[in-house]
Amino acid sequence: MMRRLTxxxxxxxLLAGAIGCGTVQAYTLEEFTFEDPARAAEFRxxxxxxxxxxxxxxxxxxxxxxxxxxxxxEVYRMMQEGKSRQDVVDFLVARYGDFVLYEPPLKPxxxxxxxxxxLFVGIGGWLLFRTLQRKKAEPEQDLSEAERTRxxxxxxxxxxxxx
Amino acid sequence: xxxxxxxxxxxxxxxxxxxxxxxxxxQLDPRxxxxxxxxxxxxxxxxxxxxxxxxxITQDILKGKISLVNVWASWCPSCRQExxxxxxxxxxxxxxxxxFNWKDNRADGLKMLQQFGDPYLVSLYDPDNQxxxxxxxxxxxxTFVVDQEGIIRHKRIGPIDRAVWESEILxxxxxxx
Numbered sequence: 001m002m003r004r005l006t007x008x009x010x011x012x013x014l015l016a017g018a019i020g021c022g023t024v025q026a027y028t029l030e031e032f033t034f035e036d037p038a039r040a041a042e043f044r045x046x047x048x049x050x051x052x053x054x055x056x057x058x059x060x061x062x063x064x065x066x067x068x069x070x071x072x073x074e075v076y077r078m079m080q081e082g083k084s085r086q087d088v089v090d091f092l093v094a095r096y097g098d099f100v101l102y103e104p105p106l107k108p109x110x111x112x113x114x115x116x117x118x119l120f121v122g123i124g125g126w127l128l129f130r131t132l133q134r135k136k137a138e139p140e141q142d143l144s145e146a147e148r149t150r151x152x153x154x155x156x157x158x159x160x161x162x163x
Numbered sequence: 164x165x166x167x168x169x170x171x172x173x174x175x176x177x178x179x180x181x182x183x184x185x186x187x188x189x190q191l192d193p194r195x196x197x198x199x200x201x202x203x204x205x206x207x208x209x210x211x212x213x214x215x216x217x218x219x220i221t222q223d224i225l226k227g228k229i230s231l232v233n234v235w236a237s238w239c240p241s242c243r244q245e246x247x248x249x250x251x252x253x254x255x256x257x258x259x260x261x262x263f264n265w266k267d268n269r270a271d272g273l274k275m276l277q278q279f280g281d282p283y284l285v286s287l288y289d290p291d292n293q294x295x296x297x298x299x300x301x302x303x304x305x306t307f308v309v310d311q312e313g314i315i316r317h318k319r320i321g322p323i324d325r326a327v328w329e330s331e332i333l334x335x336x337x338x339x340x
Contacts (some may be wrong), residue, residue, distance in 0.1 A: 053196055053301040066266060067301050070292040095299040097199040 029061065032076045043079055046088060047072055051100050059102070198299050198318040205232070205313050206297035213264045213272050213286035220287055224261065225313040229339055231332075232307040233283070234263040234295070237271040239303040245322035246279045252328060253282040258336060262286030265295050265303055308332060310339045 034040035044061060050071075052063035060068050060075070071092070078088050092100045104110045143151065200206070205225055212218040225232070233249060235242040253260040262283035264272045268290060276286070289295050298307070308317040317335045319327065 056193060067292070070266075070296065074296055094199060095296060096301065097196060097299070099196045 029072075032072070034079075039079065042085060043076065046079075046085055047075055049102050050075075050089075050092065051102055053096060053100065195320045196301070198315070200299055200307075200315045201318060203315060205307070205309050205315050206294065208287070208294035208297065210287040210289050210294055213262065213269060213276075213288040216269075216288075220285060222313060224285070225309045227311055229258045229311060229336055230307075230309040231258055231260045232263055232298075232309055233260060234265050234298075234300050234303050234305040234307075236265050236267040236303045237275040238267065241322040242304045243275075243279065245304055245324065246282070248323050248325060248328060249282040250280050252323075253284075256336075257340075259284045263295075263298075263300075264288050264290075265300060266290060266292055306332070308335050308339075 029044065032040075032043060034043060047060040048062075050060040052058045052060050052065055052068040052071075054065040054067050055063050058065075058068070060071055075088050075092075078091065083091075089101070098104055098110075104113060106114055205222055207222050209219050209221050212220055224230075231249075231252065249260060252258070260282050262285065264286045266289070269288060272286070272288070276283075287294070292300075302320070304322050306319040306323060307315050308319075310316050316339060317332065319332060323332065
């Protein structure tokens with residue numbers, strides 16, 4: 001009994017280790033303190049919208065990578081100096097490129113990215129509209145006299161089965 | 164009215180275009196982020212030398228000669244992998260190879276150079292990623308080709324081997340000479 005418990009405990013520890021694997025050290029955002037709560041919220045919001053270039057599916061706020069920690073510190077330092085959000089973004093874009101932004105800026109090379117989806121919805125809508133128009137334009141085919149009689153017969157027969 | 168045969172080919176055409184686009188996308192490596200610093204002057208820096216803490220090195224070292232600025236660290240396996248090729252490049256070519264020891268500690272960095280040789284004219288020592296951020300460094304190894312006027316002309320992300328040197332870096336250098 002005791003042994004099983006120990007085994008479980010060790011397994012648990014190993015699993016916890018596996019989850020924590022790959023992290024150099026745990027970090028929290030608590031080391032970054034601001035006197036003004038609005039500024040703190042701005043900081044969190046800002047680093048949440050910046051990409052960590054090492055682990056590209058993580059934001060600067062969420063990444064454990066060393067470079068992400070350095071950049072968090074840099075962003076914090078700039079904000080403590082009273083720099084605006086735009087200053088920080090410009091600083092990072094000048095060094096790492098637009099790729100640090102999760103939301104790409106609108107410029108000639110990204111027009112397709114921003115408006116492509118609307119273009120496709122437009123094309124789809126146009127095709128749908130055209131097809132419907134064509135359907136409407138086609139004259140409805142009336143039944144011939146023979147078909148009409150046959151239809152009446154069939155309907156009458158169906159009626160017979162109703163109790 | 165189009166014939167139904169041509170109409171039937173439209174979905175195939177759309178499919179092929181999409182397949183070509185996606186296939187092209189597969190060839191791209193999202194880890195290789197283009198640097199906005201290309202064709203811009205190398206960022207200013209003032210860093211101590213790895214070997215001589217008392218000596219401060221600035222961007223002036225990049226003037227007058229074509230330089231390879233190689234970001235490396237002792238903790239980085241790919242840096243060891245490219246080390247022999249850097250030794251060869253420094254020996255056989257008329258470029259100065261500048262080391263950029265990044266997020267490392269002095270003792271480990273020096274030990275690596277002692278063990279595998281030192282291809283660098285000098286190594287900058289940047290343990291806290293001070294200048295690294297200005298250079299847009301986000302991993303090691305990275306290598307910048309800087310021209311005689313101190314302007315960054317190329318950035319290689321990842322290790323350099325003989326093939327990369329010949330197909331990617333040497334042509335840039337030959338154009339600058």
